[in-house]
Amino acid sequence: MKKPQEASISITGLAKRFEKSPLYQNFSLEIPGGQITCIFGPNGCGKSTLLNMIAGLIPLDSGQVRFGGRALKDIKIGYVFQNYRDALFPWLRAIDNIKYPLSSTGVSSRQCRLRAEELIHQFDVGFDLNRYPYELSGGQQQLVSIMRSLATKPKILFLDEPFSALDYESTLSIRDKLQDVFISTGVTIVMVSHDLEEAVYLADNIVLLTKRPTQIAEVITFNAGRPRTPNILSDPEFVRLKAYSLDVFRREANRS
Amino acid sequence: MKKPQEASISITGLAKRFEKSPLYQNFSLEIPGGQITCIFGPNGCGKSTLLNMIAGLIPLDSGQVRFGGRALKDIKIGYVFQNYRDALFPWLRAIDNIKYPLSSTGVSSRQCRLRAEELIHQFDVGFDLNRYPYELSGGQQQLVSIMRSLATKPKILFLDEPFSALDYESTLSIRDKLQDVFISTGVTIVMVSHDLEEAVYLADNIVLLTKRPTQIAEVITFNAGRPRTPNILSDPEFVRLKAYSLDVFRREANRS
Amino acid sequence: SGSQTAPSSDSSSSPEVIVKKEKVVASWLPIMQTTAYYVALKEGLFEQADIEIESVKFENPNQIIDSLVSSRADFGPPGAAAGITVLAEAKAPGTFKVYGLQGGGIKSGFINDGLIVKPDSSIQSFKDLKGLKVGTIPGVQWETILTYILHKNGLEPGSDVTIEQMAVGLQLPSVVSGAVNATLSLEPVGSIAEATQQAKRAMTNPVAMFIADPFYSGAAVLTTKFLQDRPETAAKVVQVIDEATRLANQNFDQYRPVISEYTALKSEQASYVAQPRLRSFSELDSTDIDSYQKFVDVFYEEGVLDQQMDVTEIMLDKSELA
Amino acid sequence: MSSSSLNRLSKAATSLLSVNIGTLILLAIWWIAAALELIDRVLLPTPAETFVSLWNALISGDILQDFGLTLYRSLYAFMIALVIGVPIGIILGSSEKIYQSFEFLIDFFRSTPATAMFPLFLIVFGIGDFAKVAVAAFAGALIIFFNTAYGVMNARKTRIMAAKVMGVPRWRVFRDVIFFESLPQTFIGLRTSISLTLVVIIVAEMFVGSTNGMGQRIIDAQQVFDMPQMYASIIATGVMGYGLNQIFLITENKFVHWKGR
């Protein structure tokens, strides 16, 4: 079902600076299509900035981002922003926020409703989606953000700490639901996470970033089959990779 | 050093509703002074609302909040908001945001600078605090928020998911630094967390909340001495309490 | 007023069976000097001459001239500003023809203007204004007239007297509140001042006294374009205004109620305001034209006009009427 | 802000009173100033005289027609300003470059009295009513341009980014996101604009001339020194302006519910 060549992302010679200090310099990264790539790095190393640059939301100083020959505008993208609160539209009810990526591209209102119902069912939403975003709790807003990002069945999904406001139980279940979506659609997922366990649990590739000026410390591949279940948490390979990643991260974090 | 009677919080007969549906009804809770209380509950159960009501930021429909005989306005409060981004002042540089709670109450600028330096030293800040908040990454903003909340050496500290945007390493270190602050000052800490391990690690009392309409499922006490170190994670009492809390939480979360 | 026609008694109307009404646009000011126009409207004189009038009211004489220059209007009934017409003619020679003058005069006993002061004021003439403030109508026309008169009285505006220009509606309040010591005001300000006993005329027709007696501040004008394009209609308009002027002069008191229909004046005020001196086209004589010339010369003397203007060139000539 | 129904009830009860406090203070000052004859009675009539004058004008019905015509002209001008102003404002605000290229003209004409431009409008739009409507619409549209463009320029970047990344067509980003983001500011513009439109219509009726309308009433009353009538007409005009503002306020409170969140 997966078509690995599709929706791959290759970043070459990227440079970006804010004011005086460089953030990225001659940075290159291959993100394979149809896989889950987790980006893990210390605060302020430029993860959100990287996602924004890939998605074409902020300009690069130099370098290129290619999507396997396609143009960015021809690829359906889903994006959960780190500041999910500011990214929802407060003039639309939560349900209309979820439908918006569809309705805005001319999908019939019936289709929109069906897709929304599908998502509601899939994510087992327990609160009233007829509220406005600012009437929802942090976690509820984040869930709405995730559902909105999935509405169009995107080819690439950017998730910037998508579970940061979710409660324990929801985090586990939505993590698994995302994996389900991935398995059934083969979407390319690029996720930023601060939870190493979560990163290794979900990822095919874990990109470990250094502090500024940001470089790739290491890219770690985890080939376990899917669906991965909580059992994998005790899989020796999982434990090894997690421990190894943590070592690399610690080493980089403590480097002067 | 601790004076347990000081800065305790007692909530009695609290009621709060949004639009039609009740959030709290006849809700009572004792939060002992000079201890760390963690509030743990599903998304949208009203944790942030509860903190805001205690801090006098949004009105109660009925009920009372008492602070051991003192008036709210006489107690120094620190608060890290769940939406830490919106709570920082974008017209002040990060460093001035941190100083603001002091400078605004007439503390001399020298004193402010000393306190800020103390905090910078304490939290081992590695980024430029002369930036404006909107130039900082999510995690950096959250750290600034935490430092600001501590500037006045508050008697009560409200933390609403204070580590949600921090990276792995920072979470661990700032968690411990907060414990240090607690030990040395005896501040009453009320913290919302979605990480059960974190909650048990830090807390004297863990308040487990149910879904809406919100009730207390259970209050669990953990008496381990301080400073608690990562060793405690393997302490059998710790493991037992964590597992027990999780059970209660799961039971409540899955109740229809 | 529609296109349905009443049997015409006017001798000049054409003998054809189907009478087409000519549409003519008039721009007018709501002042006493326009009375002849009100009379013409009231008596249906335009209709009788098969003219359909589109009547546009302005508060500012400049806009009347603007509308005439831009050919948006065909003629200005009596009461259009006499001075401004000449100023515009200087910039666009050959645009206007004057076919009537309105104002007042000391000898003839019609009031055009006055020096308005508080009832208990000791000011009796312009000479008494030394060191005081005097108000007048905004703009260069009245500023020039006032400056000229002050000069004649040996006063230098700016150093001896302060001139304050103020909208007509502010003139009485300014005198009453003491903001200025006097105003040189056009009618009906003086009449209302005396009637309400809030102020009085220290001098009547001072402008006539110092510039020319009689003095005409208003004129009836039409555009040469109108005269050339539709000479017959233009002639009819002049005739109608002539007839109306005659009626107004004959029975001014009878037409007073009409004035309140067209101006700001309330009916009780219309019953006491001073009657202006209205000169129709056929009545204009050399005294009138001399007076107009003297007025225009003031503009030249005070440097507002940079060339001398001969008013006879702007006066409508009988030969020009079809 | 207040969420409980109790609050809302007490609010409704006190609202009528509270609305009046400022007004009552002003009326009191006026009344005292007039009663003590601090200011000449002829120049400043008592509130009573003024309201009697207003009342008489109302029952005789002659003020109603003027009121209606001024209202009609103002709304006509405002509608033109609205229809032109909001879309152009959004387009101007959407790009710094575009805005800059019109900034001079907007600031220029905003700072020039509409009445000084009247001769030009008279030439272009003729001497009828429409010239007055056009000049008021022009003045009103400038304010709407300015405010809407500002609203767009100050819009929260994250929301626009969110829409862009969804692949929403550019024109729909304008209609669905930028428009709403700028709406609080646009409403301020609309309220400033409707008041200004009314002011310009009144001024045109006053100084350019008109055979009817509240502006003509005001200047006529002023010219014949009928101060109670003048203040009565000013009051009626002000009440019209307040009423128009209230319509926007109510609309705004209904539609722009997310302000400050």
Place this chain on the structure above:
Amino acid sequence: MSSSSLNRLSKAATSLLSVNIGTLILLAIWWIAAALELIDRVLLPTPAETFVSLWNALISGDILQDFGLTLYRSLYAFMIALVIGVPIGIILGSSEKIYQSFEFLIDFFRSTPATAMFPLFLIVFGIGDFAKVAVAAFAGALIIFFNTAYGVMNARKTRIMAAKVMGVPRWRVFRDVIFFESLPQTFIGLRTSISLTLVVIIVAEMFVGSTNGMGQRIIDAQQVFDMPQMYASIIATGVMGYGLNQIFLITENKFVHWKGR
């Protein structure tokens, strides 16, 4: 928005041109309309005639004094409006109740032409310069009230809550938080206000009368049908308005750096 120095350079280079695009279009229309004599030459002079007239007025120096006086009066009026308007606006906006009790008056007077209120100002302030300044300050202050109060009412609640919970004294919450929160809106108010102040001063110089100032130049030129002079004076006035707006824009861009974040 553009962060690289390359961008900035090219921006600076095109800025002069881009500033002119809208203006150039208008000048072109004017030039064509005048050249084809679509409009009578006496009423609409050519751009060349107008600029020659402006140039002559400049080198003869007689426009400078009028320009200076109008600028002085406008700034004087604006300063009064600013000093009164911002604090009162903040206080009004801080409480729905207070705002409501003055809402009627603010909307009322905003919708009433300042010139219609002139008889009142004349009584209180006399006929001198200060009456004009006062009436313009009044009109300007109303706009500042309105915008500042709106800015305060639309302020982000979280920031105010953050300050409150710190135990910051109430007046400092106003000064340190609410003031800054409302600043983007306040600046819009200031820019609207400075333009309006200038307009009212000009109108007062025109219709209320004055022996100097740009308004008097305009009406004098109008009366003697010196249209090049009239448009030259209007242009000088508009440029003054643009300049004043630019000062605010630059100040705003410097101080209000957090807009839209």
